[in-house]
Every structure is written in C-alpha cells, then in structure tokens.
Amino acid sequence: MLVQFYxxxxxxxxxxxxxxxxxxxxxxxxxxxxxxPSGAGxxxxxxxxxxEEIPSRGQIFxxxxxxxxxxKKEIPALRRNxxxxxxxxxxxxxxxVYENVSxxxxxxxxxxxxxxxxxxxxxxxxxxxxxEKSLPGxxxxxxxxxxxxxxxxxxxxxxxxxxxxxxxxxxxTAQEIMELLFDINRKGTTVIMATHAWELxxxxxxxxxTLESGKIDSDINPGEFTLCx
Amino acid sequence: xxxRNAVYFFRExxxxxxxxxxLSIATVSTITICILILGMSVLITLxxxxxxxxxxxxxxxxxxxDQDLDNAGVKDVQEKLESLAGIETITFVSREQALKDMQExxxxxxxxLESTLGKNPLPDSFEIKATDSHDVPDLAVKIExxxxxxxxxxxxxxxxxxxxTARWVRVVSLVFIFLLALGAIFLIATTIRLAIFARRxxxxxxxxxxxxxxxxxxxxxIEGIGLGSLGSLLSIIILAAAYGSLLxxxxxxxxxxxxxxxxxxxxxxxxxxxxxxVLGIIGTGISINRFLDV
Numbered sequence: 001m002l003v004q005f006y007x008x009x010x011x012x013x014x015x016x017x018x019x020x021x022x023x024x025x026x027x028x029x030x031x032x033x034x035x036x037p038s039g040a041g042x043x044x045x046x047x048x049x050x051x052e053e054i055p056s057r058g059q060i061f062x063x064x065x066x067x068x069x070x071x072k073k074e075i076p077a078l079r080r081n082x083x084x085x086x087x088x089x090x091x092x093x094x095x096x097v098y099e100n101v102s103x104x105x106x107x108x109x110x111x112x113x114x115x116x117x118x119x120x121x122x123x124x125x126x127x128x129x130x131x132e133k134s135l136p137g138x139x140x141x142x143x144x145x146x147x148x149x150x151x152x153x154x155x156x157x158x159x160x161x162x163x164x165x166x167x168x169x170x171x172x173t174a175q176e177i178m179e180l181l182f183d184i185n186r187k188g189t190t191v192i193m194a195t196h197a198w199e200l201x202x203x204x205x206x207x208x209x210t211l212e213s214g215k216i217d218s219d220i221n222p223g224e225f226t227l228c229x
Numbered sequence: 230x231x232x233r234n235a236v237y238f239f240r241e242x243x244x245x246x247x248x249x250x251x252l253s254i255a256t257v258s259t260i261t262i263c264i265l266i267l268g269m270s271v272l273i274t275l276x277x278x279x280x281x282x283x284x285x286x287x288x289x290x291x292x293x294x295d296q297d298l299d300n301a302g303v304k305d306v307q308e309k310l311e312s313l314a315g316i317e318t319i320t321f322v323s324r325e326q327a328l329k330d331m332q333e334x335x336x337x338x339x340x341x342l343e344s345t346l347g348k349n350p351l352p353d354s355f356e357i358k359a360t361d362s363h364d365v366p367d368l369a370v371k372i373e374x375x376x377x378x379x380x381x382x383x384x385x386x387x388x389x390x391x392x393x394t395a396r397w398v399r400v401v402s403l404v405f406i407f408l409l410a411l412g413a414i415f416l417i418a419t420t421i422r423l424a425i426f427a428r429r430x431x432x433x434x435x436x437x438x439x440x441x442x443x444x445x446x447x448x449x450x451i452e453g454i455g456l457g458s459l460g461s462l463l464s465i466i467i468l469a470a471a472y473g474s475l476l477x478x479x480x481x482x483x484x485x486x487x488x489x490x491x492x493x494x495x496x497x498x499x500x501x502x503x504x505x506x507v508l509g510i511i512g513t514g515i516s517i518n519r520f521l522d523v
Binding site for chain 1: 441
C-alpha cells in the first residue's frame, strides 16, 4: 500500500469544506485518475499528498508514514520521493531545459556527475534529446510539459502526481503526454493524475476515483470500467 | 555546509544578483543611502560626544585655603585630600603663583597687577582633578568639610547643567541612531523582499522538490551579505572622502574640534561595513521566511 486516506476531511479557515470523510487506498504501481468538477476537492487531495495541506480530520499515509504526524523537518525527505507535474508547467523561464531539470537535483544537494548523467537520461526519456539548451519560451506547450515531467522524474520518485497535466494542451499533444505517463507507470512509478479530460480517461482504462463536493462519488477499477458511462 | 553545496550557494547568489540586476542596484543604493545617513549621524554623535567628554574632563575643583594656614596646615590639608577616594591629581598653587597666573591672564605689559593691588589678596589653593568628572559635585562637598579649606569652587550649577545636557545629547543621539538603524532594516528588508518575491516560483518549486529551508535560504543570505557589504563599502568611500576633505580644510566647527584620529575613523568605517553586512542578513532573514511556508 503506497497511499492511504482514512476518513480525511478538510475545512479551510474561511469555512469552505473541501473534503468530507474521504477514505481510499492506492497500491504501489497503480495508475489512478482523480476526476470531478472544479471545487470537488481534487487539488486539495493532491496538495495533501505532498503535504502542502494537512487534513482537519483523519489520517493520510504515504509509504507507511503518517503525513499528519510528520514533523516539519521530515517534509523534504517525503517530497524527494514524490514528483509533481503542474497544469501550468511551472518552469523557470530564465533557465534552459537542462537547467530546469538539473535544478531539481541541485536543490536536494546531489553531486555534479550524478546530476549530469541522470538529467541527460530523463531528458532522453521524455523525448527532448537535442533541446537541452532551449529556453521554455522556445518550446511548444507539449514540450514544456515534457520538461515538467522530466523534472518530476529526476529524483526517481515512488509517486508521480500530475495536477491537470494536459489542461493547457490540445488533444493530440495531450495523448502524447498520456503515453509518456503510462510509460513511466509501466516502469514502476505510481501515478495519480487529476483531470477533467473524460476522453483521455475513457481511453486509458485505468482506475478512476470521482469526487463530488468533497466526497467520493465513485471508485472504478479498470475491470469494471466498461460497465460505466 | 558541504563544499559542493557552498559552491552551489555562491554560484546561485551571483547568478541571482546578475539576473535581477535592477533590483540588485536598488538594494545596493538603498543600503548605501541608509549607511551613509547612519554613518553621518554616528560621525556627528562621535564629534559631539568627544567634545562633551573634553568639556567634562576639564571640570576641576579649586579648593582655596584659609589665609592664616601655615605650611604644616597646608601639608595636613594635602594629606587629607590624598586620602579621599576618586581623586586623580592634586596640584598645589601657591598664592604667589596664583597672582602670577592672574598677571599672565590679564596681560603683564599693560599694567603691573602686584603694584596696583599693593599686596597679594589671593589665597593658597589646590587644583583637584577627579578620576570621574561626574563625581565632582559630591567630592566638592567632602573637600569643603576639610579643616583649613575655606571655599571650594567647581562651577556649581553650570557643571550640573553641562552633565545633564551631555547626558541628554548622548541619549537623544543613541535613540536617533537606533531609529535610523530600524528604518534602514525596514527599507532594506522591503527591497530584499521585492528581490525574493521575484523568485517566489523558484522557492515554491524548491520546497516541493524537497529542498530544505536552509538550502533555500543560503544563497539569499549570501546575496544579502554581498549586497549589504557592497552598499556599505560605497557609503564608506563617500563618507571617508567627504570627511577627509572637511578635515583637510578645517580643524573645528563652531569651537568644536573635529575627531581626526585614524584609529577612531578606521573603527567607525569597519563598524559601518559590518553594519551593512548585518543589515543585509537581517533584511533577508525578515523577508525570506514568509516565502518558505509551503
């Protein structure tokens, strides 16, 4: 079991109830879609996984470690095992592709030789070989998201979290990004992806957890998939 | 801190200064102006304080002896004075010497004081210097009680006023410098916050990737120290040139002698340099923490 939510609720300071008694389990190696309309609680769940938010009630475990009881100084170690991909890519505009990816290893104190070989490896993996010296502004949206994915992968995370990674991309590019994420999942990394794109989810035939007003509306496994929608 | 990390921190600090050069120039200028104002205030305070110190240390007690006291009596008074605590020097001034001094002061050439007066009306006296001039009023009371002394003079009233004015000037100057330093910290912190704000996305990413807070802070602190030191260096150059040029033209301003000791000035400039670096650190410290709460 890689991720467990036990009766998790989240009420923000302004009184908004983002999550209401959520319980789920995600095994290592799974690919899980998190679906639901805006405001359903997807982003809150995602942020809880890398402990940007903590629950108001309930428990969350990642790799058997309680995120609720986790001390502040233990957070960096957790985050080194989690890669995050964003809808708006969050690339550093003044750094090249290579620097954007190597940045993720530099800031955790990796050594120079290790950084060089790993960065070249992940840039190849996401299909950006030859574009190492380009700046984000010179790349297409799909290519920028590949850089984001490469950055998330450099530290060999156990868990890859993608928050609407195809939200800013056209359908063809989105499918390419999905293929890349499936490929990463096939190599053993657990992937949790929040999305609105039902077309992509339907084609993927993976587990789908749907949220509605902070509650789990449905949790469908690949085998049961054809029965729904 | 590992050497590998230290190299990274320095490289990042330098890159950040170059990348955000407009903000870096703004920070350095702010620090230069703050330290310049601070340095000018310290120089004015230093000069005033030195002047007040010299005025205070000039305060002496004159103890006039009874006219009919014989040599043994004078010696007796001297011994009693020497036994008092808090006295630095005691100088005996004979009535002849006192008249001579008065003659000198009034101008020997114009008229002969001794023949004008007919006889020497002045008494023997002791010039007494206290170890701490602030003890003079108390000491004067004790001295007045010694047998053989008929009058003690130390400028009663004026001296107390001088001391209280000096204390007031010192307190006001220190409060002023303190407020200036606070203002400088606030200004510098605001400028550095702007520089950090420009990199908030980078900091957020570093936090999400699993960077520790200190790993993120170090380059900013190095940048803060660098910009702070550069700013203070510029202000010291301006201040030293201006004060040096003033010293080469005049020795005093409104009877106040100017402080010109090389050691004093070097210490002042070194302190200002350190103040710049410290202000850079404090400014960064105040500004960065709010961006680390991710």
